[in-house]
Amino acid sequence: MQIIDAHIHFIGNHPDSLALLEELDVKLLNVCAALGGADWRKLMWHDYRALAREQPARFAWCTAFDLPDFQEAGYADRVLRGLEQDFADGAVACKVWKNIGMELKDPAGNFVMIDHPVFAPIFEYLAERGKTLLMHIGEPLACWQPLDVQNPHYGYYSQNPQWHMYGRSDVPGHAAQVAARDRVLENHPRLRVVGAHLGSLEFDVREIGRRLDRYPNFAVDTSARLADLAFQDGDRVREFIGKYSDRVLFGTDIVAYQPQAQMTAEDRGTLLRAARQNYHRQLAYFGGTAPVEILNRQIPGLGLPEQLMEKLFRTNAQAWYPGI
Numbered sequence: 001m002q003i004i005d006a007h008i009h010f011i012g013n014h015p016d017s018l019a020l021l022e023e024l025d026v027k028l029l030n031v032c033a034a035l036g037g038a039d040w041r042k043l044m045w046h047d048y049r050a051l052a053r054e055q056p057a058r059f060a061w062c063t064a065f066d067l068p069d070f071q072e073a074g075y076a077d078r079v080l081r082g083l084e085q086d087f088a089d090g091a092v093a094c095k096v097w098k099n100i101g102m103e104l105k106d107p108a109g110n111f112v113m114i115d116h117p118v119f120a121p122i123f124e125y126l127a128e129r130g131k132t133l134l135m136h137i138g139e140p141l142a143c144w145q146p147l148d149v150q151n152p153h154y155g156y157y158s159q160n161p162q163w164h165m166y167g168r169s170d171v172p173g174h175a176a177q178v179a180a181r182d183r184v185l186e187n188h189p190r191l192r193v194v195g196a197h198l199g200s201l202e203f204d205v206r207e208i209g210r211r212l213d214r215y216p217n218f219a220v221d222t223s224a225r226l227a228d229l230a231f232q233d234g235d236r237v238r239e240f241i242g243k244y245s246d247r248v249l250f251g252t253d254i255v256a257y258q259p260q261a262q263m264t265a266e267d268r269g270t271l272l273r274a275a276r277q278n279y280h281r282q283l284a285y286f287g288g289t290a291p292v293e294i295l296n297r298q299i300p301g302l303g304l305p306e307q308l309m310e311k312l313f314r315t316n317a318q319a320w321y322p323g324i
């Protein structure tokens with residue numbers, strides 16, 4: 001089965017990397033995230049753009065835009081000019097990241113949420129231009145809860161305490177992040193939106209379903225949320241993917257910022273082996289019925305029928321990212 005990984009960060013510019021993509025028959029959507037400052041252009045933008053141009057059968061790319069600095073007149077115009085150039089250079093979408101809502105502040109010191117008016121002209125432009133907005137807004141619910149070794153996100157928050165918001169009453173909470181995102185969906189009904197990481201509603205597929213019912217312009221990707229699905233009731237997850245069969249996109253969110261041509265052979269080998277295993281595990285969970293090991297638990301595969309597998313693993317990405 002041909003696969004599109006609709007959410008990854010992977011500079012696969014080495015023959016071994018390309019050989020793995022051939023072996024798996026996968027095409028990657030490399031996703032830029034505006035991490036703050038202009039470094040994201042060096043880190044991602046440059047290489048993702050080049051790969052999509054040089055190897056269009058294996059790579060597509062999603063751009064981003066610089067955060068507003070509020071002193072600058074004409075911010076939106078500058079962003080639109082940049083996006084226009086990126087779309088001319090083949091970008092199929094544009095991403096916003098969790099630093100909006102959780103890090104960025106206005107001159108008065110208030111957190112800037114994703115439905116802030118400064119972004120409205122950008123969203124209208126994307127709708128007009130027929131380009132998809134990939135939104136990683138907010139974090140898993142566990143971000144605002146005490147550390148719990150049973151939770152799929154224990155590893156991340158124990159190692160990245162700067163993003164763990166439990167007890168931080170100064171930072172807007174999970175519900176506020178999701179509500180701001182939902183207002184963007186509501187205010188821009190012509191804007192096509194993919195919610196990264198199960199739309200930050202990874203803890204319960206029924207919560208995702210409520211948004212998909214309410215907002216026809218919304219879909220989600222599964223990136224980095226395999227365990228969140230796997231730890232929920234299998235029948236419920238199967239039913240969710242069946243009911244919203246056109247609106248769930250497969251993604252791994254493998255993060256490898258170093259260009260693979262510059263890695264040592266050993267590091268590259270380790271990365272590619274882990275990537276191969278990741279794809280096999282995902283295919284086994286969604287498509288197989290045998291138990292699959294996910295974060296040290298044995299989880300029976302969902303056994304999705306072939307038609308659903310093709311939607312999840314390929315055609316939904318083609319529908320939600322035209323031109324991919």
Ligand SMILES: [Zn+2]
Pocket residue numbers: 007008009031223253
């Ligand atoms: Zn990502």
